Amino acid sequence: MVAQNNVLNFSAGLLQTLATSRAKVDSYIMEQKAEIDRKAAWHQESLAKEQDDIIEATMDLKAVQSKRGLSDEVNEDSPSVGMAQQRESLKDQKEELCAKADLLQATLDKQEEKVKELKELERYHQAKAEEVRDLKRRVEQAKTMTVEDLTRGIINYSYLGLDFQSATNGRLKFAFTQLDAGDWNRPFSFTLSVTDEDLYEVHDCEPRLAASILTKLATEFNENDDLGRFILEMRKAFSTVV
Helix, strand or coil, rough: CCHHHHHHHCCCCHHHHHHHHHHHHHHHHHHHHHHHHHHHHHHHHHHHHHHHHHHHHHHHHHHHHHHCCCCCCCCCHHHHHHHHHHHHHHHHHHHHHHHHHHHHHHEEEEEHHHHHHHHHHHCCCCCHHHHHHHHHHHHHHHHHCCCHHHHHHHCHHHHHHHHEECCCCEEEEEECCCCCCCCCCCCEEEEECCCCCCCEEEEEEECCCCCHHHHHHHHHHHHHHHHHHHHHHHHHHHHHCC
């Protein structure tokens, strides 16, 4: 090479440069060849691994087919076709399992929402039940007030000129005297009844009292169940219309 180049009258410096460049090119070619060989080996290993995975998947599929009573015959004349079919079958099974998982998750979400609604409903009914129990306690307490209890209370207020007696429709009539300085015996009366809901109501006021006053006094009586206080408040109300 050097002799030929010298024949072309190349300078020694140019010849050295060409030799150096040729060495670099040869080195680059060798490196690229080594890289290509390495990638080819890696590709072969990957292909072998993929084939092993296919064989393993095929064996798993055959086991599944055997359990389901399906044919596990593989087309030995066309192994690539058989593998493709196995791959497709495995893909279908995967999609089926994913669909079932999505369905189960949706069902679980609905059940959790239903449980939440049921808990809310349970809290609502518990609150209502507590209201009913409270009302029942009040009713039971009211029932324990006997005629003797009422009689003792009436005696305590006898100096107010208070009297009471049974009236029609299961009502109790109360009458005050000692209110009108012009006629100490003048009666001021009303009747008291109990509704089906065990609430007290005031009727037949004589002389007549304003409906707003009667409503206020009846509401307070239903709240505190204090008969003595109610009687005193009714007497005060009558004293305003003397």
